[in-house]
Amino acid sequence: MPASDDELTVMANEELDAACAMPFVEVRKITPWGDSYEGFAPSGRTVEVERRYLWAVEPEGGVIVEVEVRDRAARTGAEARALLTAAD
Known part of the structure; x- marks a missing residue:
């Protein structure tokens, strides 16, 4: 089991990957924007x-x-x- 801070860092990086998976043209359409939700860490x-x-x-x-x-x-x-840029 990773340490608490490591677990949060891993989650943040996984969520960032998901957040960046949208095509750039679609990201531009929703910017500026933000949201938050309650979830569960692997622990x-x-x-x-x-x-x-x-x-x-x-x-x-x-x-x-x-x-x-x-x-x-x-x-x-974490x-x-x-x-992200148009070249990404």
């Missing part, structure tokens, strides 16, 4: 997952995708971030 503990799609200043027209996974009870969390 069974309750976590909050938040996704954010934000306009990037550079390169112009790019989108920053951020995912944060938080365990509010333990006051821990974040993953990617920059």
Whole structure:
């Protein structure tokens, strides 16, 4: 079983992969946007997952995708971030 922080980091990276899987043209249509939901970590503990799609200043027209996974009870969390561009 991974340590708590490792588990949250793995979840954040997996959620980021899912958030970035949408075609760029579709990502642009929903930016700026964000949502959050309650889920379960592999260990069974309750976590909050938040996704954010934000306009990037550079390169112009790019989108920053951020995912944060938080365990509010333990006051821990992990974040993953990617920059998407039309070339991706």
